[in-house]
Amino acid sequence: xxxxxxxxxxxxxxxxxxxxxxxxxxxxxxxxxxxxxxxxxxxxxxxxxxxxxxxxxxxxxxxxxxxxxxxxxxxxxxxxxxxxxxxxxxxxxxxxxxxxxxxxxxxxxxxxx
Amino acid sequence: xxxxxxxxxxxxxxxxxxxxxxxxxxxxxxxxxxxxxxxxxxxxxxxxxxxxxxxxxxxxxxxxxxxxxxxxxxxxxxxxxxxxxxxxxxxxxxxxxxxxxxxxxxxxxxxxxxxx
Numbered sequence: 001x002x003x004x005x006x007x008x009x010x011x012x013x014x015x016x017x018x019x020x021x022x023x024x025x026x027x028x029x030x031x032x033x034x035x036x037x038x039x040x041x042x043x044x045x046x047x048x049x050x051x052x053x054x055x056x057x058x059x060x061x062x063x064x065x066x067x068x069x070x071x072x073x074x075x076x077x078x079x080x081x082x083x084x085x086x087x088x089x090x091x092x093x094x095x096x097x098x099x100x101x102x103x104x105x106x107x108x109x110x111x112x113x
Numbered sequence: 114x115x116x117x118x119x120x121x122x123x124x125x126x127x128x129x130x131x132x133x134x135x136x137x138x139x140x141x142x143x144x145x146x147x148x149x150x151x152x153x154x155x156x157x158x159x160x161x162x163x164x165x166x167x168x169x170x171x172x173x174x175x176x177x178x179x180x181x182x183x184x185x186x187x188x189x190x191x192x193x194x195x196x197x198x199x200x201x202x203x204x205x206x207x208x209x210x211x212x213x214x215x216x217x218x219x220x221x222x223x224x225x226x227x228x229x
Contacts, residue, residue, distance in 0.1 A: 004156075033216050043202065045216030059216070091157065101147070102217065104157035 002026060004105035006092050012111045015084060021077045021108045025094030032075050033095075033102060034067060038088035049075060050098060061086075079110075087112045115140045119203045119220035126193055127228050134188040134223050136177075136203035144205040146170075146179050146186040147217065151200045160188075160201070198227045 005024040013019055025032050034046040046059045049069045060067070064082075069075040079086055089109050093102035119136045126132060138144065148160040148170070161170030166181035175190045186203060203220040 035216065042221040043204075043217075043219035045218070048216055093157075101159050101162060103159070104149075106156040 006105040010109045018080045023075045023092030029094035031095045031098045033093040035091040036088045082112045084112045115218045117203050117220035122224035125226045129192045132190040132193045136186045138205050142207045144207050147204040148188050149202040193227050195227045200224050
């Protein structure tokens, strides 16, 4: 479809493993955002890309989290040495440019055993 | 820092009842304000927005007015339907319109249940 696509939709993994989450934004959208939705914290903003550049990475919860975007399109969020507190739904959004409304994907539900 | 506070749910109403979900905010600048909705099993969707004081956003029979004097953006609908059952999130952005480098700041969400 024409919306923001995220994969996988569900991921279950053991504590200590690395995971990679993928976001495919709407074609032509230059801005891309990652959020985390958890029961205790609600919706938290993690990081934003304008093109391939992320001006501010301070919203990432720890240094185990990293994100990149290549070709101004697909983005990956990587969590190394996962912990149980990383369990959450990770949402990606994109917008045509930074001053336009964001369109969200369905999210990746991450469960750490 | 910025924050959004919305009424806790669940809010349970009968079909055709009148709805108000309260939302207040604190922000350092002049934010844009949004309501997002998450239907069961679906992703977040933008419901309506307002970018400056006294603006009224509206969509699908829902309305919200940007009140700078009370720092509020309450969501209202005159007659709710079963299909309106969902989680509603109030959000703000400190840059114009959409999100900007700091992303959106969300409230914790309000679960709305409409009974036939």
